[in-house]
Every structure is written in C-alpha cells, then in structure tokens.
Amino acid sequence: MNSTTFVMAIFNRKNWHFEWVVLVIALIITAVVALHIKESIDRHLEKEFKLGCEEIRAMISKRLNDYARILLGGAALFAASENVTRKKWKIFTQYQRIEKELPGIQGIGFSPLILHTELARHLQQVRREGFPAYKVRPEGKRSVYAPVVYLEPLTDRNLRAFGYDVLSEPVRRLAMERARDSGMAILTSKVILVQEIGADIQAGILMYVPIYRKEMPLNSIEERRAAIYGWVSAPYRMNDLIEGILSYYNIEKKREISIEIFDGEQVVAANLLYSWLPLPKKQANRLGHTVFTTALPIEFNGHRWTIRFEQTKAWVLAVEYEKVWFVVLGSTLITLLLFALVRALRNTHNEARRIANRLTSDLLKSELRWQFALEGPGDGLWDWNIETERVFFSKQWKKMLGYNENEIGDALEEWGKRIHADDRKKYYEVIHQHFQGETPFYSLECRMICKEGSIIWVLARGKVIEWSPEKKPLRMISVHTNISERKEGEFVVRELMEKSQRNDKLESLGVLAGGIAHDFNNLLSGIFGYIEIASSICDTHSEHNGRSIQEHLKKALGLFERAKKLTGQFLTFAKGGQPNKTTGCLSPLLKDCADFVLAGSNVSYRFHIAEDLWLCDFDEDQMNQAFSNIILNAKQFMPQGGHLVITAKNIALPLGEQVQISFADEGPGIAHHLLSRVFDPFYTTKKAGHGLGLAIAYSIVKKHNGEITVESNQGRGTTFHIFLPVSNVLE
Numbered sequence: 261m262n263s264t265t266f267v268m269a270i271f272n273r274k275n276w277h278f279e280w281v282v283l284v285i286a287l288i289i290t291a292v293v294a295l296h297i298k299e300s301i302d303r304h305l306e307k308e309f310k311l312g313c314e315e316i317r318a319m320i321s322k323r324l325n326d327y328a329r330i331l332l333g334g335a336a337l338f339a340a341s342e343n344v345t346r347k348k349w350k351i352f353t354q355y356q357r358i359e360k361e362l363p364g365i366q367g368i369g370f371s372p373l374i375l376h377t378e379l380a381r382h383l384q385q386v387r388r389e390g391f392p393a394y395k396v397r398p399e400g401k402r403s404v405y406a407p408v409v410y411l412e413p414l415t416d417r418n419l420r421a422f423g424y425d426v427l428s429e430p431v432r433r434l435a436m437e438r439a440r441d442s443g444m445a446i447l448t449s450k451v452i453l454v455q456e457i458g459a460d461i462q463a464g465i466l467m468y469v470p471i472y473r474k475e476m477p478l479n480s481i482e483e484r485r486a487a488i489y490g491w492v493s494a495p496y497r498m499n500d501l502i503e504g505i506l507s508y509y510n511i512e513k514k515r516e517i518s519i520e521i522f523d524g525e526q527v528v529a530a531n532l533l534y535s536w537l538p539l540p541k542k543q544a545n546r547l548g549h550t551v552f553t554t555a556l557p558i559e560f561n562g563h564r565w566t567i568r569f570e571q572t573k574a575w576v577l578a579v580e581y582e583k584v585w586f587v588v589l590g591s592t593l594i595t596l597l598l599f600a601l602v603r604a605l606r607n608t609h610n611e612a613r614r615i616a617n618r619l620t621s622d623l624l625k626s627e628l629r630w631q632f633a634l635e636g637p638g639d640g641l642w643d644w645n646i647e648t649e650r651v652f653f654s655k656q657w658k659k660m661l662g663y664n665e666n667e668i669g670d671a672l673e674e675w676g677k678r679i680h681a682d683d684r685k686k687y688y689e690v691i692h693q694h695f696q697g698e699t700p701f702y703s704l705e706c707r708m709i710c711k712e713g714s715i716i717w718v719l720a721r722g723k724v725i726e727w728s729p730e731k732k733p734l735r736m737i738s739v740h741t742n743i744s745e746r747k748e749g750e751f752v753v754r755e756l757m758e759k760s761q762r763n764d765k766l767e768s769l770g771v772l773a774g775g776i777a778h779d780f781n782n783l784l785s786g787i788f789g790y791i792e793i794a795s796s797i798c799d800t801h802s803e804h805n806g807r808s809i810q811e812h813l814k815k816a817l818g819l820f821e822r823a824k825k826l827t828g829q830f831l832t833f834a835k836g837g838q839p840n841k842t843t844g845c846l847s848p849l850l851k852d853c854a855d856f857v858l859a860g861s862n863v864s865y866r867f868h869i870a871e872d873l874w875l876c877d878f879d880e881d882q883m884n885q886a887f888s889n890i891i892l893n894a895k896q897f898m899p900q901g902g903h904l905v906i907t908a909k910n911i912a913l914p915l916g917e918q919v920q921i922s923f924a925d926e927g928p929g930i931a932h933h934l935l936s937r938v939f940d941p942f943y944t945t946k947k948a949g950h951g952l953g954l955a956i957a958y959s960i961v962k963k964h965n966g967e968i969t970v971e972s973n974q975g976r977g978t979t980f981h982i983f984l985p986v987s988n989v990l991e
Contacts, residue, residue, distance in 0.1 A: 283599045290591035297587055309552045312517055313569040316506070317556045320567070323505045324467075324560050327365065327494060328445035330356055331469040334368060334492035338471045344370075346389060346410055353412035363504025365494050366455055367418045369411035370471075371426055372490035376403055386423075396425050406436065406491065417455035421495070424454050432466060438562070439468040440488050441481045447563045450523040450533055453495050462497040463533045465523075469493075498534040520568045527555065527568055640718075640740040642675060646733050651675060660718075660742055662711035680707035680715060687720065694724065695733050705743065717747040839879030839963050843989045846919060847873055849880060850906055853887040862901035863894070869908040874919050875987040878964055886960040889953035890923050890980050897927035897978070913983075918966075921982040929974040938970055 337352055338344050353368045374382050379396065386394045386409065396407045406427040411418050426432045435448040446468050453464035469492045472478055476487035502521065520527075521534040558565040601615045640657025644650075649672045658668050661678060668674050679687050683706035694702040701723040707715050722738030847869050854865050894904050907922040930938060939958040961968040965985055972978040 283595060286595035286598055287592070290588060290595060293591065294588045306552050309517065309569070309571045310554060313554055313556060313567075316517075316519065316569070317558060317567055319505055320502070321558050321560070323364075323501075324447075324558075327362070327467055328469070328561075330362070330368070331445055331467060331492045331494055334370070335469050335471045338370075338489070338492075339474065349410040350412050358413070363507070364496055364501030366453070366497060366500075367411050367413060367421075367495065369408045369421070369493045369495070370490060371406040371408050371493060373488055374405045374407070376401065376405070379405060382407075391422075394423055397423050398425065398428055400428075402428065408493075417453075417457060420457070421454040426466075426491075426493070432468075435466065436468050436470075436491055439491065440470045441484060442561070443470060443472075443478065443484060444561045445469045447560055449563075450531060453497065455495060455497075462499045464495060464497055465501075465533070466493055466495050502534045502536075518570045518572075520570075522566045522568065525557075525564060525566055527566055533565070638742065642738050642740070644672065644675075644736045644738070646735060657740060660716070660740065661708060662714075667711075678709050680709060683707050691722070691736075694722070697731070705747075708740070716742055717744045719743045839882050839960070841877040841879055841964075843875050843877050843987045844880070845873055845875055846878070846883070846908060846921065846984070849883060850887060850908060850921065853884060854891055854904070854906060857888050857891045858895060858904070861895055863898050863904055864901075865904040865906060867906050867908075869906075870910055872910070873908055874910050874917065875989065876919055876964075876984045877987045877989075878984065879960075882960045883964070886957040886982075887921075889957045890982075893953055894923060894925035894927060894978075898925060902926040910986075911983075917986040918983045919986060921984070922979055924977060924979040926977045929976055929978055930970070930972040931974060932972075935970055935972060939968070 334349075334352065337348070341348065349370060356362065356368065358365055358367065372382075382405075383394065383396070396405055402425070404427060405425045407423050407425050408421050409423075411421055414422065427436065429451070431449050431451050435446045439446040448466045448468070451464050451466065452461065453466075456462070456464070470484070471489045471492060472484065472487040473489045477483045478487055498521070502519070518537045519534065520532065520536075522528070522531040523533050524531050552571040553569065555566055555568045558567060598619065601619065604611060604615065638656060638660070640660045641654040642657055643652040650670045651672050651674065652670060653668055653674065655665055658665060676684070687704065687706050690699075690702045690704050693699055701721065703719070703721045705717060705719055708718050710716060718740040720738060720740055722736055724733040724736045726733075726735035728734055850869070851867065854867075858865055891904070891906075898904075903926050905922075905924045907920075907924070909920055911918055911920050939954050941952055941955040958968055961982055961984070967983040969981045969983075970978065971981075
C-alpha cells in the first residue's frame with residue numbers, strides 16, 4: 261500500500277480524529293513560527309537599544325571634552341597675557357557663546373590662590389573694582405583661599421557664587437588639588453551648587469583646570485604645587501547639562517529610553533546625578549512590559565560616571581509586534597481553512613487529490629519565502645582598516661568559504677592567501693587602481709579557495725569610504741557574492757555556442773562547395789560550348805569562318821580567366837594562408853584603395869582620418885583586397901552616384917586599444933533580416949557577382965585578429981566597421 265492509498269483509506273474510514281490532529285499540529289507550528297519572529301524582533305529591538313545607549317554616552321563624553329577645551333583656553337589666556345582683567349575675562353567668555361553653544365553650563369569662572377597674609381590686600385583690590393560689599397565666604401581664618409573672583413555671566417544665580425571660597429568645601433577642594441597635581445581638567449563629585457536658590461534644586465558638578473605661574477617648571481607634582489596660581493572653573497546643573505546635550509544633538513526620547521547617571525561606580529540613590537524616566541518602573545512592571553537594561557561607564561581624566569539605561573517595550577507593541585499578530589492571525593486562518601479542507605477531502609477521492617496538491621504547493625511557496633527572508637541574500641562582507649592592516653570579516657563571508665566564526669582572524673593576509681594564485685595579481689591591480697582614484701569603485705570576478713581546498717567564483721565589489729586629507733585611503737568595505745553557479749552556467753553556454761559554431765562552419769563549407777560546383781559547372785559548360793562551335797566551324801575552312809573561330813575561342817579564354825579569378829577568390833576565403841604582416845599606418849592604403857576603385861565613377865568620397873592614427877600589424881595585399889571589396893560593394897549599390905565617407909580613428913575598448921575604420925555609403929541599405937547573412941560566402945543581392953567579396957573581407961579581418969560589423973537603415977545607407985588591434989611596436 262503506497263502513501264496515497266493509505267491517506268485515502270484514512271478518509272474512507274471516517275476517522276474524525278485525523279483532521280483534529282492536523283489542526284493541532286498546524287496551530288503548534290503557527291505558535292513556533294510566531295515565537296521565532298517575536299524573538300527575532302526582540303533581538304532587533306535590543307540591538308537598537310544598545311546602539312542608542314552608546315550614542316548617548318558618546319555625546320555626553322564629547323560634550324565634557326568640549327567643556328574641558330574651553331577651560332583650557334581660559335588657562336591659556338592667563339598664560340599668554342601679562343594681566344587678565346575682569347573686562348578681558350568677560351570678552352573671552354562672550355566669545356564662547358555660552359547660552360547658545362554650551363547649554364547646561366552656568367558660567368566660566370576664575371579663582372586665584374590667595375595666602376592668608378594676602379587676603380586683606382585682595383579684598384581692597386576687588387572692592388576698588390566696583391564691589392564695595394565684596395567679601396570672601398565663608399568667613400574665618402584659613403591658610404589659603406580660592407574665592408571666585410571672575411564669573412561670567414555675572415547675573416542671577418552666579419551672583420551667589422561671587423566671592424565664595426571653593427577651597428573651603430572638601431569635595432571641591434579634592435578636585436582642585438587633583439587638577440593642580442595632574443595639570444588636567446578634573447570633575448568634582450556630586451555637590452549642591454552655591455547658585456541654587458531653593459527652588460528646583462538640582463545635583464551639580466564643577467570642572468576645574470589649573471593655572472600655573474609663568475616660566476616655572478612643571479615636571480613633577482612638587483613643581484606644579486609650587487607653581488599653582490589659580491583655577492579656571494565651570495559649574496554645571498546636571499539636569500540642565502544633560503537636557504542641553506540631548507536636545508543639541510537631537511537625541512530622540514520617543515523610544516522611551518530612561519537615563520540615570522550616577523557619580524562613581526555604585527548605582528545608589530545617594531550618587532544619583534541625573535534621572536529621566538518616561539514611564540515609572542512600577543507602572544511598567546504592572547503592565548507586564550519587559551525592560552532592556554544596560555549600564556555604561558564614562559571615564560573623564562580618572563573620574564567615572566555610570567549611566568544606567570532602561571527601555572520599556574510598551575511603545576513597540578502596536579507597531580513592531582504587528583508582524584507577529586499578522587503571522588498568528590494569518591496562520592490561524594490558514595489552519596482553519598486547512599481543517600475545513602481536510603474534512604471536505606473525506607467526501608471524494610478526486611477532491612482530496614486536488615486540494616492536497618494545492619495545499620502542498622502553497623506550503624512549499626511559503627517555506628521558500630520564509631527561508632529566503634531568514635537566510636538573506638548570502639553575501640559576505642569584509643571591512644579593511646588600511647592604517648592598522650586589520651580586517652573585519654562577516655560571519656557570512658567565513659561561512660561562504662566553509663569556515664566557522666572563530667577559524668579566521670582579522671589580519672589582512674587571511675583574505676590575500678585565500679585568493680586563487682592566478683587571480684591574485686589582477687585583484688591587487690584593480691584595488692590599486694581604485695586607491696589611485698582611477699575608478700569610483702572596484703569590481704571583478706575571481707576565484708577563492710575554500711577550507712577544504714575547493715574553488716568558488718565570487719563577484720568582488722568594494723569602495724573606499726574614508727580618505728585622509730592627503731587623499732590616501734584609510735578604510736574600505738568590500739562585498740563578495742558567490743557566483744559559482746552562474747559561472748558554471750556560462751561554461752555550459754560557452755560549450756554549446758562552440759558546438760553550434762562548429763556546426764555553422766560545416767554548413768558554410770557545404771554552401772561554399774555547392775556554390776563553387778555550380779559556378780564552375782556553368783563556366784565549364786560555356787567553355788565546352790564555345791569550343792564545340794569553334795570545332796564545327798573549322799570544317800568549312802573559310803576565311804569568314806576563321807574569324808568566327810577566333811571570336812569564339814576568345815570568349816572561351818575569357819571564361820577561363822573568370823574561372824581563374826573565382827579560384828583565387830575561393831583560395832583567399834577558404835585557405836589564403838597566414839597574412840605576412842608588417843607594421844605601418846593604414847591611412848595611405850585607405851586613400852590608395854578609394855582612389856583606385858572609385859576612379860572614373862560618379863561616387864564622391866571624403867576622408868576623416870585621425871592625424872595621430874595608431875600603427876597596426878597587417879598584410880598590405882590582403883588588407884588592400886578587403887578595403888577594395890568593401891568600397892567596390894558601396895560603389896555597386898550607388899549606380900546613380902552618391903557619397904562615401906571613410907573614417908579612421910583610435911578607440912580604447914575593454915579588450916585593448918584598436919583602430920576603427922568605417923565605410924558609410926548612401927545606398928539603398930540592407931533589410932534588417934538580411935544583415936546576419938551579408939558575410940556568408942556566395943550570398944549576394946546583386947544580379948552580377950559571386951557573393952565572395954564581403955566574405956573575403958570578413959576572412960581577412962579575422963586572420964588579422966580583428967572584427968568586422970555592419971549596420972544599415974533601409975533607404976539611408978549602410979556602414980561597415982573594421983576593428984584592428986594596435987601594434988605593440990613603438991613608432
């Protein structure tokens with residue numbers, strides 16, 4: 261009993277369990293496929309989440325470095341000036357465009373280091389500058405002070421920081437001492453800024469850059485401590501700082517990524533610097549939404565922040581999971597239809613076969629679509645860092661050659677040694693041409709060696725995506741596409757074409773032999789007739805008959821001459837021998853042929869020949885015959901007169917440099933369906949002639965490793981093109 265008979269037997273037994281088994285299995289498959297798609301979406305979302313987190317971290321790190329460069333510029337102002345006055349400091353800060361370009365920064369300040377013995381003089385100096393109520397806060401006797409003397413813009417909140425001794429507070433003091441000892445920009449730990457006025461209090465930080473006295477050594481910590489003059493500082497309110505960074509770089513919040521920044525490595529409430537929570541965690545947990553979470557560090561000159569990111573998936577349920585619901589609902593519908601069809605199959609065997617075939621076809625198409633969607637096109641990618649000579653090879657690139665993920669490293673030689681030896685030089689050459697800017701991208705077909713030693717053909721395409729200012733390539737991305745099947749198909753097609761060409765040649769030889777036999781039969785019949793007439797006339801022995809004998813014998817000799825010429829043409833076409841080539845210019849030969857063939861005719865002609873026409877290797881006698889046959893053909897098709905244009909120019913083709921000779925007449929033209937036969941031997945549309953002229957020209961050009969083509973428009977004329985390779989001999 262075969263499988264079909266068995267299935268039909270099940271239907272005939274009215275076994276109602278069978279269709280229910282089919283229904284359950286189909287629903288299980290639907291659930292598995294839907295779960296797989298959901299997991300794929302989750303992986304994609306998590307990848308996007310991590311990329312977004314990295315982007316935010318990079319933006320914050322970049323902004324901190326930008327702030328550090330501004331403060332270093334302030335320190336440089338003191339180093340380059342004899343005296344930095346309050347007015348100069350204001351001008352310096354105004355050029356920084358703080359409010360527009362640096363959102364989040366409260367101001368840029370300067371705090372000089374003042375010994376206790378210098379405090380009174382310092383107070384008098386500042387009060388003389390227009391601040392009679394100025395004093396150093398908090399009051400009290402200390403060995404050294406570092407009051408905020410310059411702070412721009414000196415308005416609103418910043419007025420509260422004017423005169424504040426930043427060395428009096430331990431957290432600020434620690435950061436200032438680290439900046440003094442290291443010579444770098446240093447961040448404080450979490451503080452409450454003096455600028456806070458009671459409403460909307462935010463966590464704050466400050467950045468300090470040291471200023472040293474001029475012309476003092478700074479090689480060691482002790483020397484830097486002895487040379488310290490003061491500090492340039494910038495206070496930041498963390499909410500304003502981070503919101504400004506995110507808005508400046510247009511970071512999207514619509515993805516519902518919550519951001520929490522903690523001072524140090526410990527993620528505790530006491531260290532919280534900034535928090536943005538689009539959806540409260542309790543609410544997210546209550547709704548049952550899973551959360552992506554990651555923590556990334558930011559290092560800034562020895563000071564670490566920890567950024568914790570979380571993302572709820574509520575925002576993607578309506579859009580991203582639409583695909584899952586589509587599969588579930590669609591597959592369920594198909595399952596129910598299948599269930600109904602299986603029940604219907606029990607009614608009749610013929611209906612069962614028809615529906616079973618249709619379902620099998622639908623399932624096969626669905627399987628192929630899913631397989632294509634999940635496996636992708638299968639191209640392999642490699643990313644070359646030209647400066648470091650390191651290469652990233654994609655998983656598919658390695659798989660294409662039969663390797664696992666960890667079996668190929670990131671050295672450039674991993675690529676080079678797997679190129680087939682016969683293709684390696686060509687591959688390097690096209691890449692070198694691309695590096696030199698000769699091509700916008702490179703593309704070639706080459707062979708690659710697989711792990712087990714087999715060979716595959718790939719289409720290699722690549723492009724430099726990053727250049728140095730000196731126009732040197734820095735990074736290139738390339739893609740390999742497996743074209744082995746296409747190459748195998750091309751090989752089969754090429755074999756079939758060669759076989760077809762051999763058959764065509766045999767057919768042409770048959771036509772040639774038949775034509776020659778026919779023409780020679782006509783010639784010999786004529787010769788025989790004339791000789792027979794001459795023989796019969798000889799019997800009369802009269803003078804008149806003698807002249808008639810001579811006339812008929814001359815006609816016989818004429819036919820012999822025609823037979824001799826036909827034999828010569830046949831030998832040129834069929835055998836001819838190899839051309840006796842010499843190197844020279846085709847221009848004189850073209851002019852001689854045209855002058856000779858068209859002499860005394862009513863066909864006018866002109867030349868368009870390049871003055872720097874390249875040299876060719878050719879047999880002068882054979883090329884004379886080829887050119888003359890084409891010109892004669894044009895003359896014969898313009899019996900009432902016309903114009904012939906002969907052109908010769910240099911061209912560069914993919915196969916190499918060549919000289920192109922064109923003959924354009926104003927004859928009646930050739931029908932499109934006859935163009936493919938114009939070079940066939942013994943084929944002619946003229947009443948006179950043997951049809952060998954163009955066939956001989958074709959044979960001569962081919963023996964010179966050239967090509968001859970024809971194009972024609974009926975009523976507008978015909979143009980023949982001859983392409984001959986350029987000589988390797990220098991002029």
